[in-house]
Amino acid sequence: MIPDLPPPTLRLRIDEAALASNWHTLDQMSGSAKAGAAVKADGYGLGVERVIPVLRKAGAEDFFVAHWCEVPAVLAHIPAAMLSVLHGPLTAKDARYARETGVRPVINSLHQARLWLESGGGRCDLMVDSGINRLGIATHEIADPLIARLEIDTLMSHLASADEDSPMNARQLAAFRQVVQHLPARRTSLANSAGIALGEDYAFGLTRPGLALYGGIPRPELEGVIRQVAFPQAAVLQLRNLNAGDSVGYNATFTASEPMRVAVVSLGYADGFLRCRGPDSALLHEGRELPILGKVSMDMIVVDCANAPDLRDGDWLNVAQHLPDSSRDSGLSQYELLTLTGRRFR
Numbered sequence: 001m002i003p004d005l006p007p008p009t010l011r012l013r014i015d016e017a018a019l020a021s022n023w024h025t026l027d028q029m030s031g032s033a034k035a036g037a038a039v040k041a042d043g044y045g046l047g048v049e050r051v052i053p054v055l056r057k058a059g060a061e062d063f064f065v066a067h068w069c070e071v072p073a074v075l076a077h078i079p080a081a082m083l084s085v086l087h088g089p090l091t092a093k094d095a096r097y098a099r100e101t102g103v104r105p106v107i108n109s110l111h112q113a114r115l116w117l118e119s120g121g122g123r124c125d126l127m128v129d130s131g132i133n134r135l136g137i138a139t140h141e142i143a144d145p146l147i148a149r150l151e152i153d154t155l156m157s158h159l160a161s162a163d164e165d166s167p168m169n170a171r172q173l174a175a176f177r178q179v180v181q182h183l184p185a186r187r188t189s190l191a192n193s194a195g196i197a198l199g200e201d202y203a204f205g206l207t208r209p210g211l212a213l214y215g216g217i218p219r220p221e222l223e224g225v226i227r228q229v230a231f232p233q234a235a236v237l238q239l240r241n242l243n244a245g246d247s248v249g250y251n252a253t254f255t256a257s258e259p260m261r262v263a264v265v266s267l268g269y270a271d272g273f274l275r276c277r278g279p280d281s282a283l284l285h286e287g288r289e290l291p292i293l294g295k296v297s298m299d300m301i302v303v304d305c306a307n308a309p310d311l312r313d314g315d316w317l318n319v320a321q322h323l324p325d326s327s328r329d330s331g332l333s334q335y336e337l338l339t340l341t342g343r344r345f346r
């Protein structure tokens with residue numbers, strides 16, 4: 001028999017109270033609309049097994065994933081009628097899987113509408129493209145007889161530039177209002193996290209926040225009300241003493257100019273801490289900054305311990321993850337910072 005695993009050297013603390021609070025905030029900002037929850041990409045990297053029970057308990061009843069392969073992990077926590085699959089059915093097998101599980105497909109094209117109806121159909125969601133030109137039927141296709149045969153639960157569209165003060169927002173809103181007038185559906189839905197911050201005009205019957213649930217701040221209106229949820233930590237594997245002239249890491253991009261004490265930390269780009277997050281950045285120990293030295297490796301980072309002379313093997317360092325700041329510093333989007341979170345975190 002394989003024994004229990006020893007303790008991990010990477011962990012992700014999830015502040016469940018902050019996650020619940022973020023959902024309540026977004027639900028309240030949605031006015032008379034109800035907030036759902038996008039939990040695609042394993043709950044934006046935080047783990048669906050951790051986030052769904054918290055969101056469900058807070059009051060969320062509508063969950064969204066992108067792929068069919070994401071369905072089983074989610075159905076371990078909620079009934080199928082609460083789940084929609086955004087990519088919709090690409091094959092007859094997808095359509096059959098939707099019917100057998102009871103999960104709603106989001107229909108994104110006339111081809112998908114036909115597949116769904118040919119498989120026997122039933123309740124589905126419908127995505128209409130109002131300008132993002134990604135997934136969704138075109139507005140001129142809503143009069144197609146195939147669409148008239150759909151049993152539409154949630155009629156939705158998706159905003160392209162809700163995180164900016166762009167005239168595109170009002171254009172998409174107007175286009176979606178037109179669609180809503182012409183297509184019967186149980187309810188309607190337009191806003192993602194940033195869309196919720198645009199105001200109640202954008203909320204319709206159901207909102208679909210993702211990023212802001214997990215601590216992302218796509219618009220200034222959400223600053224101070226959305227709380228950080230994910231707190232990554234990595235353990236020190238070893239402490240070393242460098243002499244003047246010693247270099248650190250691949251390609252020796254850092255060279256010590258005087259003797260110094262450094263720590264080797266169990267975090268690398270395979271864990272989602274990409275190389276672009278290394279330069280001019282630091283890990284933290286009890287609030288003290290430990291600057292990153294040299295290149296980030298696949299499984300390790302080396303930091304300067306001058307600010308933490310008492311550091312020992314096995315001590316935990318915090319990875320600063322205030323998403324707007326980390327995004328600005330690294331050039332990665334807040335979405336990328338979250339969804340890059342590696343699978344070695346416990």
Ligand SMILES: *Cc1c(COP(=O)(O)O)cnc(C)c1O
Pocket residue numbers: 038040086158191192193194208209210211212
């Ligand atoms: C991912 C996604 C969302 C959530 O968007 P956030 O910007 O993360 O709030 C909502 N709707 C659709 C269709 C999506 O693909």
